[in-house]
Structures are given as structure tokens and as C-alpha cells.
Amino acid sequence: MSARTRPITTTAGTRPFAFSEAALAECKALMARYPEGRSKSALIPILHIAQSENDGWLSVNAMDAVAHVMGLQHIEVYEVASFYSMFNLHPVGTYVLDVCRTAPCMLRGSDDLIAHLEKKLGVHCGETTKDGMFTLKGVECLGSCGTAPMLQCGAGYHEKLTIESADALIDALRARNQRTNYTDQ
Numbered sequence: 534m535s536a537r538t539r540p541i542t543t544t545a546g547t548r549p550f551a552f553s554e555a556a557l558a559e560c561k562a563l564m565a566r567y568p569e570g571r572s573k574s575a576l577i578p579i580l581h582i583a584q585s586e587n588d589g590w591l592s593v594n595a596m597d598a599v600a601h602v603m604g605l606q607h608i609e610v611y612e613v614a615s616f617y618s619m620f621n622l623h624p625v626g627t628y629v630l631d632v633c634r635t636a637p638c639m640l641r642g643s644d645d646l647i648a649h650l651e652k653k654l655g656v657h658c659g660e661t662t663k664d665g666m667f668t669l670k671g672v673e674c675l676g677s678c679g680t681a682p683m684l685q686c687g688a689g690y691h692e693k694l695t696i697e698s699a700d701a702l703i704d705a706l707r708a709r710n711q712r713t714n715y716t717d718q
């Protein structure tokens with residue numbers, strides 16, 4: 534789930550961000566779970582909420598809103614958001630396909646799977662299809678090594694993938710055409 538530190542986009546061209554009332558209440562409830570002075574522990578779930586309220590990615594404006602709500606320095610938010618691959622720092626497609634490429638998945642064919650998806654979708658890892666439907670990413674271990682190779686899309690794990698089952702997944706997602714977030718049940 535972790536990744537190297539990644540560059541953060543600039544505020545240029547990004548729209549203002551504000552939490553919805555329901556999301557703000559959820560953020561406050563999350564912070565209240567922790568003792569006074571320790572509410573920073575709620576940062577990751579709150580970043581997920583911000584991301585789901587910002588079309589699946591964290592603009593600087595969204596991260597700054599998180600910092601404001603939590604009473605944190607902006608850099609405290611940036612350093613966490615830029616570390617974890619589940620946080621997207623640039624606009625993404627309706628679906629983000631996080632394909633695990635760590636050793637156990639690699640030994641079970643993740644390189645071939647990624648190459649197939651790149652060809653099928655007409656993008657390289659890190660890119661979004663022209664129709665805005667799919668963003669393809671290569672990520673580190675997602676904790677499902679026993680069912681390699683696998684990918685995550687929203688909260689869903691798709692395991693023991695083959696070329697055929699990956700194709701079926703793409704077709705099903707395309708037909709559904711509805712964003713999924715990491716916080717979806």
C-alpha cells in the first residue's frame with residue numbers, strides 16, 4: 534500500500550474544494566475517536582473522504598481543506614498523501630486500477646497482466662484513458678499475495694486474475710460506468 538514520495542500537483546487549474554456537510558460531520562466524528570491532541574490519527578480516513586469528494590483525487594485545495602479541518606500544518610497532510618499510493622495527486626478516471634507488481638504478484642504474472650491492460654486500454658501505467666474511464670497504476674503489495682496476481686479498484690479486490698478475467702472485469706466496469714472509491718462498501 535505504501536509508495537515512494539510522489540510529486541504533488543500545483544493549485545493551478547484546480548477548482549476550490551469544500552467538504553459537504555455530511556462529510557464534515559464524518560470527519561469530526563473520526564477525530565473525536567482519539568484523545569485530545571491525537572486527532573491526527575484520523576488523517577488517513579479523512580484523506581479518503583476528501584478524495585471521494587473530489588472526483589477521486591487530492592488536489593492541493595482538498596489537502597489544504599483537510600489541514601484546516603484537522604488543525605494541521607499543510608505539510609503534515611502533503612507528506613502523508615504523497616506517500617501512500619491509494620491517494621491520487623492528479624485527476625483520475627472513473628475507475629482507478631491499482632495493479633500489484635510486488636514480487637509474489639510478479640512471479641504469478643503481474644508483468645504480463647500490466648502489459649495486457651496497457652495494450653487493451655491504450656495507456657501506460659500512471660495514465661488515464663482518453664475517454665476518462667480508467668486510470669492504470671502499478672502499486673506495491675496490497676496484502677493479498679496468496680491470491681496473486683491481483684488488482685484493487687475502489688474498495689474491491691480482484692484476485693487470481695487471468696487475462697480473461699481481467700478482460701471481463703474491464704468490460705463489467707465499463708458497462709457500470711460508476712465511480713468507486715476506497716471508502717465504498
Ligand code: FES
Binds near residue numbers: 637676677678679681
Ligand atoms: S505481492 Fe501482490 S498482493 Fe502482495
